[in-house]
Amino acid sequence: MPKPLEAVNDFVVKFSNVNGSGSASANALFAKSILRMGVPASSRNIFPSNIQGLPTWFEVRVSEKGHLGRRGGVDLMVAMNPETWDEDVAEIEPGGYLFYDATKPLPASKFRNDISIIGAPLTAICNREYADPRQRQLFKNILYLGALSALLDMDVAAIETLIGEQFRGKDALIRPNVKALHLGRDWALAHAECPIGLRLRRANAVGERIFITGNEAAALGCVYGGATVAGWYPITPSSSFAEAFAAYCRRYRRDPVSKQHRYAVIQAEDELAAIGIVIGAAWNGARAFTATSGPGVSLMQEFLGLAYFAEIPAVIFDIQRGSPSTGMPTRTQQADILSCAHASHGDTKHVLLFPQDPNEAFLFAADALDLADRLQTPVFVMMDLDIGMNEWLIPPLSWDPRRRYDRGKVLSFADLEKGVEFGRYLDVDGDGIPYRTYPGTHPTRGAYFTRGTTKDRYGRYTEEGSAYVDNVQRLLHKFETAKGRAPRPIRQKAKEPTRLGAIYFGSTAPAMTEALEALEERGIRLDTLRVRAFPFHDDVLDFIAAHDKVFVVEQNRDAQLRTLLIVEGEIDPKKLVPILHYDGTPITARFIENAIAERLSVVPLAPLRKALP
Amino acid sequence: MTYIAKPLFHHPQLPTNALGFTHRDYEGRVSTLCAGCGHDSISAAIIQACFELSLPPHKIAKLSGIGCSSKTPAYFLDASHGFNSVHGRMPSVLTGANLANRDLIYLGVSGDGDSASIGLGQFAHCLRRGVNMVYIVENNGVYGLTKGQFSATADKGSKSKRGAVNTDSPIDLVGLALELGASFVARSFSGDKAQLVPLIKAALLHKGAAFLDVISPCVAFNNHPGSTKSFDYVRAHNEAVNRLDFIAGREELTADYAPGTLEVVVQHDGSVLRLRKLAADYDPQDRLSALNYLRRQQAAGEIVTGLLFVDPDAGDLHDFLDTVETPLNALGEEELCPGPEILAQFNAAHR
Numbered sequence: 001m002p003k004p005l006e007a008v009n010d011f012v013v014k015f016s017n018v019n020g021s022g023s024a025s026a027n028a029l030f031a032k033s034i035l036r037m038g039v040p041a042s043s044r045n046i047f048p049s050n051i052q053g054l055p056t057w058f059e060v061r062v063s064e065k066g067h068l069g070r071r072g073g074v075d076l077m078v079a080m081n082p083e084t085w086d087e088d089v090a091e092i093e094p095g096g097y098l099f100y101d102a103t104k105p106l107p108a109s110k111f112r113n114d115i116s117i118i119g120a121p122l123t124a125i126c127n128r129e130y131a132d133p134r135q136r137q138l139f140k141n142i143l144y145l146g147a148l149s150a151l152l153d154m155d156v157a158a159i160e161t162l163i164g165e166q167f168r169g170k171d172a173l174i175r176p177n178v179k180a181l182h183l184g185r186d187w188a189l190a191h192a193e194c195p196i197g198l199r200l201r202r203a204n205a206v207g208e209r210i211f212i213t214g215n216e217a218a219a220l221g222c223v224y225g226g227a228t229v230a231g232w233y234p235i236t237p238s239s240s241f242a243e244a245f246a247a248y249c250r251r252y253r254r255d256p257v258s259k260q261h262r263y264a265v266i267q268a269e270d271e272l273a274a275i276g277i278v279i280g281a282a283w284n285g286a287r288a289f290t291a292t293s294g295p296g297v298s299l300m301q302e303f304l305g306l307a308y309f310a311e312i313p314a315v316i317f318d319i320q321r322g323s324p325s326t327g328m329p330t331r332t333q334q335a336d337i338l339s340c341a342h343a344s345h346g347d348t349k350h351v352l353l354f355p356q357d358p359n360e361a362f363l364f365a366a367d368a369l370d371l372a373d374r375l376q377t378p379v380f381v382m383m384d385l386d387i388g389m390n391e392w393l394i395p396p397l398s399w400d401p402r403r404r405y406d407r408g409k410v411l412s413f414a415d416l417e418k419g420v421e422f423g424r425y426l427d428v429d430g431d432g433i434p435y436r437t438y439p440g441t442h443p444t445r446g447a448y449f450t451r452g453t454t455k456d457r458y459g460r461y462t463e464e465g466s467a468y469v470d471n472v473q474r475l476l477h478k479f480e481t482a483k484g485r486a487p488r489p490i491r492q493k494a495k496e497p498t499r500l501g502a503i504y505f506g507s508t509a510p511a512m513t514e515a516l517e518a519l520e521e522r523g524i525r526l527d528t529l530r531v532r533a534f535p536f537h538d539d540v541l542d543f544i545a546a547h548d549k550v551f552v553v554e555q556n557r558d559a560q561l562r563t564l565l566i567v568e569g570e571i572d573p574k575k576l577v578p579i580l581h582y583d584g585t586p587i588t589a590r591f592i593e594n595a596i597a598e599r600l601s602v603v604p605l606a607p608l609r610k611a612l613p
Numbered sequence: 614m615t616y617i618a619k620p621l622f623h624h625p626q627l628p629t630n631a632l633g634f635t636h637r638d639y640e641g642r643v644s645t646l647c648a649g650c651g652h653d654s655i656s657a658a659i660i661q662a663c664f665e666l667s668l669p670p671h672k673i674a675k676l677s678g679i680g681c682s683s684k685t686p687a688y689f690l691d692a693s694h695g696f697n698s699v700h701g702r703m704p705s706v707l708t709g710a711n712l713a714n715r716d717l718i719y720l721g722v723s724g725d726g727d728s729a730s731i732g733l734g735q736f737a738h739c740l741r742r743g744v745n746m747v748y749i750v751e752n753n754g755v756y757g758l759t760k761g762q763f764s765a766t767a768d769k770g771s772k773s774k775r776g777a778v779n780t781d782s783p784i785d786l787v788g789l790a791l792e793l794g795a796s797f798v799a800r801s802f803s804g805d806k807a808q809l810v811p812l813i814k815a816a817l818l819h820k821g822a823a824f825l826d827v828i829s830p831c832v833a834f835n836n837h838p839g840s841t842k843s844f845d846y847v848r849a850h851n852e853a854v855n856r857l858d859f860i861a862g863r864e865e866l867t868a869d870y871a872p873g874t875l876e877v878v879v880q881h882d883g884s885v886l887r888l889r890k891l892a893a894d895y896d897p898q899d900r901l902s903a904l905n906y907l908r909r910q911q912a913a914g915e916i917v918t919g920l921l922f923v924d925p926d927a928g929d930l931h932d933f934l935d936t937v938e939t940p941l942n943a944l945g946e947e948e949l950c951p952g953p954e955i956l957a958q959f960n961a962a963h964r
């Protein structure tokens with residue numbers, strides 16, 4: 001047997017559970033208690049499209065260094081689902097640990113001899129202690145949490161405090177939970193060697209950071225950014241976005257005196273209506289958004305074309321998943337890049353923003369509302385299930401109190417009264433962006449008729465080819481303007497000069513940072529650029545020009561961002577090397593490291609890695 | 614296409630309404646529909662209704678889907694903002710617009726293809742929600758703009774111009790509107806301006822979802838013998854349940870009606886609807902019996918017209934959502950942004 005893994009504050013624990021068994025809150029307690037010990041951690045839910053019965057996993061990455069992407073591999077498996085036993089056991093790193101419910105004996109063939117095995121009679125203890133079947137089920141989860149607290153040398157006080165916070169208001173539940181915690185802990189202290197090689201140690205590495213999902217953060221960004229109308233239709237993984245927006249609005253968006261609502265949220269009959277509501281509201285001067293996923297964006301296509309050509313602001317959050325509905329609706333991907341960049345019919349191009357984590361999702365939500373108004377066009381915020389539904393440890397959200405909403409070019413009553421010339425599609429300032437008016441502004445001036453492209457600069461009906469060309473050329477010019485207004489890419493230099501580069505975006509960021517460090521240790525140096533928006537800023541093309549070979553790391557099969565880069569930048573495809581991860585689980589640092597190393601024909605490291613701190 | 618040159622000058626003696634506007638101030642661009650198209654008569658009725666009610670044109674937003682009917686907002690109310698959206702989806706755009714600014718009057722114009730075929734879902738859901746609007750379907754039983762295919766309101770057995778017989782059951786939008794909770798439901802005929810104008814006026818003053826189904830013959834594709842949406846057929850089968858004679862804000866009742874023949878309905882804003890009863894026991898405030906009556910007469914081949922249902926005290930979507938009185942599009946950072954202190958608390962709660 002290999003030497004058991006030894007690591008302090010740097011390992012991966014995976015919980016294998018049955019959906020609907022109440023494990024989620026115990027698992028979340030585990031992750032949060034680590035944070036309360038001052039040790040950075042992130043957690044990822046890998047869950048089925050099902051309410052009860054199917055397998056579900058919860059993976060916790062502990063990293064005092066702050067590497068919070070998925071690392072790859074599992075050091076300790078908490079195997080609570082007999083159905084996935086074999087694959088769960090197989091996933092453990094050599095020298096790793098298996099914790100399981102040993103109430104029912106399992107044949108020796110079910111185990112591996114290169115890992116340490118800790119079997120606790122969880123069901124037996126629960127049956128002894130509790131009569132109610134539901135309690136037996138729920139407390140079993142707290143029991144394994146208690147056992148882990150001893151095995152990993154966790155701070156029990158931190159867990160107890162969290163239990164107290166979780167059940168505040170339902171105080172009767174605190175004591176039984178604390179009791180269950182200690183039942184598990186006491187069993188471990190009495191029957192297992194505590195702690196195991198993987199250990200937690202109080203640190204001071206969390207600081208001011210907060211633990212939150214991207215859907216919640218972005219929904220709050222919409223509240224701060226002044227969105228007043230939301231139209232949506234439930235779809236995983238975006239539903240919690242609209243639900244969070246409604247919840248925050250109930251809290252923060254009431255008239256202090258009348259208590260009436262300064263917002264309107266409509267759960268529409270489908271995604272067509274959801275985007276229609278957004279477009280109608282934005283046409284009429286309210287900030288509006290929808291949150292959806294790939295299949296929803298598909299249904300919105302026609303409206304997106306109208307909004308593009310009629311130049312109506314609209315903000316669409318695409319929480320990407322493995323599509324279609326019977327695809328992998330509860331798994332993550334970055335596979336809607338092309339379908340959003342060119343959504344709809346005709347010559348359309350849309351602005352896309354790529355937040356890397358919930359913190360940026362908060363910022364980009366507010367930025368997208370500004371950008372949509374400024375550019376008078378749909379703006380997509382390209383999130384994914386990993387950012388949207390998993391809790392991330394991120395810098396606290398911040399808001400500059402001096403920030404004002406950029407409502408873009410809107411003529412007021414006073415402007416119209418003064419007699420400024422108004423042509424709805426007239427490029428007055430040379431940036432391709434015309435002025436607009438809200439309905440009802442002035443009794444005799446500024447009214448116009450909104451339609452697709454059969455119009456001239458003054459919004460008058462025409463089917464003239466030359467007027468069409470004039471208009472769509474201006475739209476292209478407007479897209480150029482967008483380059484300078486969207487978030488700029490972020491460039492990072494390797495420690496030493498290199499001709500190799502890597503481009504990445506979105507939720508790949510934390511795994512990428514860790515992979516770069518590991519590659520550096522192997523002598524592979526890469527300059528990097530994180531794309532944050534489409535259209536691509538000139539910096540992106542400069543970066544590609546400055547390197548001989550550029551890896552483009554994405555979570556889709558077809559290298560969609562790479563395709564956009566090739567087309568928009570007229571780049572030789574040979575120069576852009578795709579690194580693609582698309583099995584529906586979040587990309588891992590080890591995957592990126594090995595894929596890049598392999599492309600560079602560097603002899604791969606043996607799969608067995610040291611897990612020493 | 615109707616070529617009517619519209620002189621731009623105002624005749625000094627043109628009558629003006631309470632706002633000092635003339636009829637001309639409510640008109641739109643020259644219509645490009647076929648000469649004699651029913652839709653043009655509906656546009657004229659809308660112009661007259663708005664003029665007579667002295668509505669400020671810029672406080673009306675006119676929205677439509679796609680079709681000949683949906684083109685018409687360009688032909689009335691030139692001083693209003695208009696939105697020719699996408700096929701069958703006007704209701705959602707109107708709903709969003711209404712949410713953004715509750716202070717405007719929303720006029721949705723659609724066709725039978727637009728509302729009963731491709732847009733049936735949106736039609737249903739915006740009525741369910743009680744969006745405060747006037748929703749007019751200019752119903753000709755065919756797709757005019759794509760040259761005469763049957764729409765979902767075409768009657769079973771109705772014959773197309775080329776002789777094809779429709780074998781599908783029709784969708785009755787009035788029946789649906791009643792079932793879905795519209796708080797004002799009427800049917801009329803583009804060829805009966807005396808009936809149509811007062812109905813549009815009453816609908817414009819109604820608070821809540823007002824739906825008007827206006828049979829509007831397509832002279833190009835559906836005005837032949839064998840069609841149940843031709844001028845001749847509708848004239849022959851039109852059965853009005855009442856006549857809306859008169860609407861006014863809070864005026865005294867003075868006209869002399871035979872006892873039992875007058876129904877007076879006072880709407881939310883105080884406007885008074887005087888309904889001269891034609892069908893003796895028809896009660897326009899009883900949703901269920903309205904539905905029943907409609908079904909019975911329909912089975913007998915009659916086209917029931919008039920004010921079929923009104924709930925004068927209906928609420929609207931803004932009431933249901935309890936939104937603030939100030940239009941949402943007029944709120945700024947002050948009212949909308951919770952500020953850094955709340956954010957600090959929010960951060961603290963996520964540690």
Ligand SMILES: Cc1ncc(C[n+]2csc(CCOP(=O)(O)OP(=O)(O)O)c2C)c(N)n1
Nearest residue numbers: 680681682700724725726727755756757758
């Ligand atoms: C998505 C989509 N499908 C098809 C069309 C083609 N189309 C234009 S108008 C129309 C039918 C309009 O019928 P109706 O609403 O009854 O209006 P009418 O012309 O009869 O007044 C159709 C099918 C379209 N514009 N959009």
Ligand code: SF4
Nearest residue numbers: 647650681757831832
């Ligand atoms: S085709 Fe029919 S509906 Fe269209 S304008 Fe001509 S008459 Fe009217």
Ligand SMILES: [Mg+2]
Nearest residue numbers: 724725726755
């Ligand atoms: Mg039609």
